[in-house]
Amino acid sequence: MKNSAFLHFLTLLLFKQRSKHSGAILISVIIIFLLSAVLFLSSSLQYTLLSTLQRQGDFTVTRVEAGKAANTPTAWVDDILEMNGVSHVAPRVYGRYFFTPRGKSFLVVGIDFFDEQNTQALEALVKNIDLKNFLSRESMIVGEGVKHFLEAHYFKEDFTFKTPKGTFKKVHIFQTLPPEANLLANDMIVMPIDLAREIFGLHENEVTDITFNVPNDAEWDTIITKLHLKFYDVRVVDKREVKKAYKNLYNYKGGVFLILYLVSIVTFILILYQRYAMVYSTERKEIGILRAVGWSIKDILKLKFYENLIIVLVSFTVGVILAYLYVFVWSAPMLSAIFLGSSNLENHVSFVPVVTFGTLGSIFLFYAVPFLAAVLIPAWKISVTPPKEAML
Amino acid sequence: MLVVGHYSSYDRVAFLTENQKIAALTHFAAPSLSVAYYAPRILFREDVSNPAYPQMPEINRMDFVYEK
């Protein structure tokens, strides 16, 4: 093959000069790894959350008192049902219960198990649950994070809640939610609605908020207006805001990584500059020699291009593969703590593999183009110098 | 090859289904973030609290210290 001599020489040069390239490869792999890991993690989280968001109501309404969320009257459920275009109205009773000694909190969610839909949903979620037994005494089903936390604090069978009335409520830990649901339910406690009301001091005619659906998107703004006209003290949150909030949740974390990335890029540039400065004379002489023995400028640039393209491809592939394994096989040990937080309960989430090829392509271009330019421009500069000067 | 195999053989449906079941039961689809709920998130913004977490106190305020 006509080009086999060139390929042979290319691989020979790469192998013989591997120590020269190792620094650049190492930094490149680190940059690609960091970027890709962050990308994979946030894509996976967004994919999972957006798919589950479909199950949540389009709207959530809460009563406000002096701008702060307050208990919502159940009477609003009927008023909302009367509105045209509204469906699946569901009142929610929940709250954040603080375990004061450790400053940790649990999300307590009350479910009306007399509603057949809810019991069916529970049976689907927790396999082989003995519903009769669960409902026969005051019991709760807890997320994995809650389970581990309570066990660590010697609450193995029961946990005692303190109610606003000053009484204590001992609740039996019936079962744990499946670990696959940790992303949503790690710090969650599911219990009968009346028990939740008692723990948070809600009356029978009160709920925390109300969710409902409006299948026709075009009606959404109209519904919001109607709600504000109907209730003077209402706060309405629609799914669009929640989706935006999900994206904003990762902004500051993205910022941390942007700084990390900038630091890596600066290190990368420094390494390239150092390499350029230190090996400049060696590189210059080598190019001069090749020119002297009959290589044209085009031949030199072809060699340098392919040499560094291989480095780019190897670094990129290794970086992406490592990032994939780190996030989707090993569940991103430290990175997930940064994304999901580590101030409350420890969360062990496994991530759905989601690879957005478009963004990977952008990372490749963002990294490959400056890298190749940083190599080819000096190489070209040396190549156009008369070989006699270059060899000095 | 290992990565390609893992990616193509991963059972996404089963994984997403569990989270969807939780959302169906509780009507809650918010992620369980392990955050300190009083922590200020965005500086210098006079804004309502995070709509995904309506129970959370206002961001960047010390009300929870000074009220009552």
Add this chain to the structure above:
Amino acid sequence: MVILENISKIYHEGTPQAFEALRAVSMKVNPGECVVLSGVSGSGKSTLLALIAALDKPSRGKIVVNGELISKLPDLHASAYRAKTIGVIFQHFNLLESLSVEENVIVPLIHSGLHLSTIDSMAKKSMELAAISHKASQEVKALSGGEKQRCAIARALVHEPELILCDEPTANLDRENSLKFIEILHALQDLGKTIIVATHDPLFEGLPFVNRVLHMEDGQLECGKNE
């Protein structure tokens, strides 16, 4: 074979630092001749050789090699000229230190379009001629001065050029290796190669196979013995 007409080379022309390295040099080298350019350092011999090798361009005048005007060649043609017509042996050897002898020798043929097996056989032949076959797989940085020079000779001969240019070839060699080099040059001339050697080594004086010795001083050519 090689014709130089009124060749001048001025470095940094048009600036206060302008320096005329060559002044109106004219000479002719016939095919199969061995010509020695002698002179002290700075006399312009290396500059003249560099211009004949198309490693640099003259400021004025023209150079014709084998009927081809090489003084104004664009890069692609100049590279092809260096790759096919000439072989250059440098004072400081100018080898790729990280590669072995054989790998250095094949460098000029990488873009020749020849098959790898053909290139390998040409390299072997060239290394035998330069008496460096026994060190084929050794890295250049581990070789002695004489061995490096023989490697450079093998590289200069691998593509079977007609014209061989040697720029101070014995400057970094001891007497024994210098004499060995001269023997190789003699063998090359017997093969019909045209050889131009730029040197100030007195060992090249009075050599029977050298056709002419041309003296250079201050960038100008003087007539010398053997002319």
